[in-house]
C-alpha cells in the first residue's frame with residue numbers, strides 16, 4: 112500500500128465569505144465507510160448560509176453535500192458494491208442503526224446515541240463534504256445508492272438534496288388528490304416542491320416568487336397559477352382562486368414574511384409544510400393562527416436521505432415522471448467554484464443550480 116499521503120483538491124471553508132480551493136489529504140475509508148471519486152456535485156442555498164456566516168461550521172471544513180460519484184475504495188463490512196460502481200449519495204446520511212433511524216426519523220439520526228436534531232446532516236456540516244475530488248461516505252451500506260444504467264449524473268444530482276427536500280415538503284404536507292396547494296418561493300427547493308405537489312395529485316398549484324424566469328420554470332414544473340409577490344397581494348389572490356384558502360401551503364424560503372403568508376393562505380384545517388431554514392425569531396400572529404383554534408397543522412421537514420430514498424427518486428426520473436435537468440443552468444469546474452458561488456449567491460444570469468465537475 113502507498114504510504115505517501117495522497118492529495119486531492121477541495122473547497123475549504125476558511126471563514127465568513129472566505130472559501131478556497133485547496134490541496135488537502137485524500138480520505139481513506141474505515142470500517143463501514145467508503146470513499147467515492149466525485150464526478151458531479153452542486154452548490155446549495157444552505158452552502159450560501161454557511162459562507163455568509165448565517166449557519167456556523169468549523170473553519171477548515173470541506174463544504175458541499177450533493178454528491179454523485181464512483182466507488183473508489185471500500186472499508187471492511189461494506190458489501191454488494193464493486194470499485195467503479197456509479198453511486199448517488201443523499202445529502203443526509205442516516206446510519207440506519209440508531210434510536211432515531213430505527214424509529215423512522217432518519218434525518219434526525221443520532222449516530223448511535225439516540226436523537227440529535229439535524230444529526231443526519233453530516234456532509235459539509237459536521238464532517239467533510241462533497242465539493243472535492245474525493246468524499247468519505249459514512250455508514251456506506253445505508254447510503255451508497257447504485258445509479259441505474261441509462262441515467263446520467265446530471266439527471267440524478269439534484270435528487271440528493273433539493274428534489275428530496277421539495278418532494279418531502281409535499282409529502283409532509285399530506286397532499287391529497289384534488290388539493291389546492293400554494294408554494295412560497297420558487298428557488299430550487301420551491302420548484303421541486305411544486306413538482307412534488309403535481310406528482311401527488313394536487314388539482315391546483317399556485318407558485319409564488321419575484322423572478323420571471325423562476326415563475327416560468329414553476330409552470331414547467333407543474334404550477335397552474337403563478338404570482339409575483341412584488342406585484343400582487345398574494346394572500347388575497349390565493350384566497351380568491353382557491354375559494355377561501357389552500358388545503359396545503361409549502362414554505363420554501365425561511366423568512367417571517369413567507370411563513371406568515373403561508374399560514375394566512377391556508378383554509379381552516381389546512382397544513383403548512385415548512386422547508387426553509389430560518390434564523391432569529393419566528394413569530395406566529397394570533398389572527399393568522401385563528402387564536403390557536405383553526406385546526407391547522409404546521410410540519411417541518413429535513414431532506415430525507417439514505418439509499419432507499421435515493422433509489423425511489425431515481426425511479427421517478429427513470430419513469431419520466433419528472434425531469435430536473437432544466438434546473439442545471441450553469442456548469443463550472445472545481446477550480447472555478449468560487450465563480451459558481453458568486454453567480455449562485457447573487458442570483459445572477461438567470462441561475463437556478465450550478466453543476467460542479469471536480
Ligand SMILES: NC(=O)c1ccc[n+]([C@@H]2O[C@H](COP(=O)([O-])OP(=O)(O)OC[C@H]3O[C@@H](n4cnc5c(N)ncnc54)[C@H](O)[C@@H]3O)[C@@H](O)[C@H]2O)c1
Pocket residue numbers: 155156157160272273276295296297298299300301319320321322325340363364365368369385386387388389412413414
Ligand atoms: N429543509 C431542508 O432540508 C432544506 C434543504 C435544502 C435547503 N433548505 C432551505 O430552503 C430554502 C430555499 O432554498 P433555495 O436554494 O431554493 O433558495 P433560493 O435563495 O435559491 O431561492 C429563494 C427564492 O425566494 C424568492 N423570494 C424572496 N422573497 C420572497 C417572498 N416574499 N415571497 C416569495 N418568494 C420570495 C426569491 O425570489 C428566490 O427565487 C433556504 O432557506 C435553504 O437553506 C432547506
Ligand SMILES: [Zn+2]
Pocket residue numbers: 155156157158176202272273
Ligand atoms: Zn442543501
Ligand SMILES: [Zn+2]
Pocket residue numbers: 205206207208209210211212213220221222223
Ligand atoms: Zn442513525
